[in-house]
Amino acid sequence: MAVPEHPRAEGARAEQLRKIRDAVGAGGFEVRWAVDAQDADAVLRTEAGLAAALVAWDLPGGGVEDGGPVVLRRIGRRFRDLPVFLIMTEEGVRDLPLWVSETVVGYVWPLEDTAGFIAGRITSAARAYREDVLPPFFRALRRFDDAHEYSWHTPAHSGGVAFLKSAAGRAFHDYFGERLLRSDLSISVGELGSLFEHTGPIGEAERNAARVFGSDSTYFVLHGDSTCNRLIGHFSVTRDELALVDRNCHKSVLQGLVVSGARPVYLVPTRNGYGLAGPLPPAELAPEAIAARLAVHPLAEAAVSPLPQYAVFTNSTYDGLSYDAVATARALAGSTPRVHFDEAWFAYARFHPLYTGRYGMAVDERTFPGPERPTVFATQSTHKLLAALSQSAMVHVRPAPRAPVEHDRFNEALMMHGTTSPLYPMIASLDVATAMMDGPQGEWLIDEAVTEAIRFRQEMVRLRKRVESAGDRPGWFFGVWQPDSVTDPATGARLPFDEAPPELLRTTQSCWLLEPGAAWHGFPGLTEEHCMLDPVKVTLTCPGITAAGDMAEEGIPARVLTAYLATRNIVVEKTDSYTTLILFSMGITKGKWGTLLDALMDFKALYDADAPLDRVLPAAVAAHPRRYAGLTLRELCRQMHGRLRSARLVELLDTAFQQLPEPVRPPQHCYQRLVRGGTERIRIADAANRVAAAMVTVTPPGIPVLMPGESTGDTDGPLLRYLTALESFDRHFPGFRSETHGVTIDEETGDYQIECLRR
Template sequence: MKTILILTSKDVPQFKAEPLQELHAEMANNGYEVIYPDSREDLIKLIEQNPRVASVVFDWDDFGLELCAQISELNEKLPLFGFANQNIVLDVNLADLRLNLSFFEYHMGQAEDVFAKIRQGVEAYVDEIMPPFTKALFKYVDENKYTFCTPGHLGGSAFLKSPVGSIFYDFYGPNTFKADVSVSMPELGSLLDHSGPHKEAEEYIAKVFNATSSYIVTNGTSTANKIVGMFAAPSGSTIMVDRNCHKSLTHLMMMSNVTPIYFRPSRNAYGILGGIPKSEFTREVIEQKIAATPNASWPTYAVVTNSTYDGLLYNTEWIKKTLDVKHMHFDSAWVPYTNFHKMYQGKYGMSGATVPGKVVYETQSTHKLLAAFSQASMIHIKGEVDHETFNESFMMHTSTSPQYGIVASTEIAAAMMKGNSGRRLIQNSVERALNFRKEIKKLRAESTGWFFDVWQPEGIEEADCWPLKPEDAWHGFKNLDADHMYLDPIKVTILTPGMSKNGTLEDSGIPASIVSKYLDENGIVVEKTGPYNLLFLFSIGIDKSKSLKLLRTLTAFKRAYDQNMKVKNILPGLYAENPSFYGEMRIQELAQGIHDLMRKFKLPDMMYHAFEVLPQQEMTPHQAFTKVLNDETEEVYVEELVGRTNANMILPYPPGVPLVLPGEMITEESVAVLDFLLMLIEIGKHYPGFDTDIHGAYKQDDGRYKVKVLKK
């Protein structure tokens, strides 16, 4: 971090130029890069685009307090040094400003002293922005100690004793291995008892994320969810679970002897996951569910997915006040950035103040939409808990040998979000997503024939969490509550032709799975593919070039489709899976064939009905899993599921939420669930390469699927 920006006016008088030249030479001799912006605007752009800028030196005579304020909006910690004529009056009260600003006068022969002060400022800046655990880890690596403990590669040296190990070492680089250390290092503290720099890191994270306390989890939000649930829902208790939950919460119910009752969210014809209606959070409805569920009592713990996979956020302040449950858990794996933009206020778990008598938890996948290593996750808590007992649950699910690189990346993700620079990162993401949405709408208006659309309110101009209003048609959800659900602009859902806004299938269409395969062939990976929709996440790592690449590739698909190219030319990877089937087939024939299958199965009606009636709960997931462990299961074909108690969860991707849970039985009333599964299987059977990944269903040699059920 050794880049210094020096800003002066165009015509610098000699008495100023000479001291600056001396200073430049001193900086260069000490390994610093010096850049001279052309203007104030150029300087601001350089700071925006180059996070390695360590300081700004400028002429106070020409650029004063206004420039400092502009820089502070980008990075309030960046050290600023103003050079001034010795006769100037500094008409600024620094005590009233939160600016890291120092002054020098123009004098010859003082470059060494001036540079020493600048270097001190840069070093103090780096020290201040570095969070505590990462700082301690870097210090440990710099000390280069000899260790006689785990891990066995000993800072990477073991890899260098083997040819293949050397290749591995060279790929990742030395610091990766030097920072992979044992829990035996007392100067780094412990993640398991939250001591030393680990404790400081979690306190730092809690402050950044507006939490009472926070925990770093090194094996994902799947584990974070189970840690919270194991603590908040003791054996024998009743819990309330979002039916569109992540499978980790189903695993929690399989591990722990709890009785679940379910929040019932909606879906629209596109298969987009909707929200839980307000009525589901009321005491009256909860009492009805308890009365209908054997052995159920008032729940101690409730978990809500916020945001949904498709970017719908709840009015969490209303839920926190209304839901009469002590332990309230928001599974916010997909939105770790909500605390850093004002438009999310009141729409995430840690928003606002503590709620008397309640504890709110928010689990976040730091790695998903912030900058951290895979498996980096956080648990945030608002309210008071018994931390010793909570830590027992934490340790049940956490390795005694955590990966310190993941710990450091989690902390760095928090540090990146701190202050103005963090808010700017999220603002930039929001703006890029909004601009992309506008470009799709513009291309749609200009295109001959069809083009892609965006799932969003009509006529949007400004970025916001757009409300889903009951009277609007664009969202496709029935019986919505007002002031309850909001669309996150960062999550962009592109619609393909084939389904009208009222949720009916048109005569022709382009299933999104075909577009998804084309994008993948061209180096673009889609987050989620539905029947006629594609989800893209505009995280802080998305820049203009990636956004333009996506636009160009979508436009290229339209051209190829309109020209009715052969499948082997437009989708060579798909063709390679089954050349005899795809042979001379053209893209429009493929699209229409899959679309006709969707029409045959009446997809929109199926999307509504498959989730209207839940399968019948015969026993709890824990009881069912106990029978599985005791080998009290057998296999049947999927089409024979009606009337049988399921042994495992059945979970199709997309969207990746459980459809049938262990211990549940599909009955004639809930047979639409089975019809939905059979439709997914049928498409894969007709069109090679379009199989749906169905967790809990096993493809046989004859192409049919079997599932495990409990023996009668």
């Protein structure tokens, strides 16, 4: 209720408004009372569960002119179809702007009807809204739960009752609550529909998701984007057919090709001096470049067709780089009829104008008309950066005549990778995540995350400038990987990043585009508008190296920083040699990122003071006293930076990723040998010129350096030089070693071992 009168004000209108409030409260609703536009805005920002609003046209602005109209517009930007009643004084409806009638559901003259009647209108509309706001499956699940039926089907805990029969079970029941367990149901519950038949409320929820996410059809998947990727790869390409694969791909993409028996031809993304993977450069995507790659590829000669049946690439990348989706689809359309956007970290892109044209489902009949348009798949880990339970994911499909996607045939592949025992709360979370993005509230939620990320980015630049100019301490501080300046399209003025208006940064895509040749990003071979940096994926940079790869005498490896942040209960998303990634999801607040700023300043103070390491990282010293006892924080950083510099680890990593190993066998052949005892573990020191049987992925940076079926190369080749240097680094810095999938480490010797085909 946004009205000029204070809740305790005198007068007939104030008294009537209090009666209306009390009557609404008696109807089961709690009333928030705001006396000006600023107060009302605070309610709108903090009360997502509003069911109705009463707004006085004559509401004071609280520093803003025309408070009533301002609040009405903010409601329209924040909520979809929220019932709004406009409180009138003496003027008639005909004196109001036309847009008001499109915004409100009714008008209230407080002194012309009884408080009970007015409250009845409000509560009736609020109840209808609360029911209508629920998406299809979640609404049906709630109704089923409210029916309190006995369970005669699986799962055997029967709505949680079985857990009550033991002490451990009772603790489990009490921790998660009866409602969650009652909603864990069997596929035998027909009225809730079928995940594989796509019927009933589940089918309605998927069709609703297709509408909201802009696809022709959408499928719910309950094992994460990994299963989505395996599913699409399995469906799109068959045994001994060719697939174009972004080398910066998730391991699940390769697993899909192992299952299908495809022959992958890898496309190589660019990299910068920090070791960050960039986009596939435009020249790499051109049909003539792909044809040239296929002409010399060892696995292409035995393929059943010279035309790749499938192309897959990561969008946006782990570090927040997204493509011009339509231009990329056009480029790949000359080489393949199916294009797969792996958007595990990008499910929100459709819901904010900053990302216009940067996501897979932007490729449609309007943006890419004609017979050459490929079928487009987009796979998304909905749970990663939207509000869904872990493992909840979606596949979005836009078929084209070149490569039709018949539902029944696609569904066969879906059933191969799905489960016949779905967790209904996960389905409900996908349904609710969809509803949260539907209409203006979706843009509002993403805009809030974008805005907080921009505020943090600008504050980091300002803080660094203050440190540099203070004169009372060493002038270094952490940086942020982003443009140093941006251009205001309206004026053409070039503005320092920290001085740019936040409104410009959150609404103007050109501020985030990677300009060809710009020093800050360090990626070669880009063209205008090809690639954009996502503001919500914030990469912090540590002193010691530049985007061009130039190393300084001293530096602070990011592994040391993130180890310290972990002691402050700050867990980052990813750590590379000199960068660390922070995700600004919908759950980020000023208080949360303010805590990070404080921790970064504290680390600087500890480094500058040369604090003892047992004070900064006590757990590391306790776990490895012989290695770290007596060291200071600065000395550890010097030793680690010195090792990275002398071993040229970042440079070796770049070379290993740019000069791909020679493919010898298809991945499926290697898997068959792996499960039938046809492989052996070989020390890195002895692994020259062997054929890998399993993927080797080093985190950081989390990108495969060796794929099944590829040769390890010579001892002095780029791959083994890199892995040898990494092995040596891990030996020297226990507790800071990389997470390396596909590598077994001998705990006694520290030797790296990889799985290779037996000779």
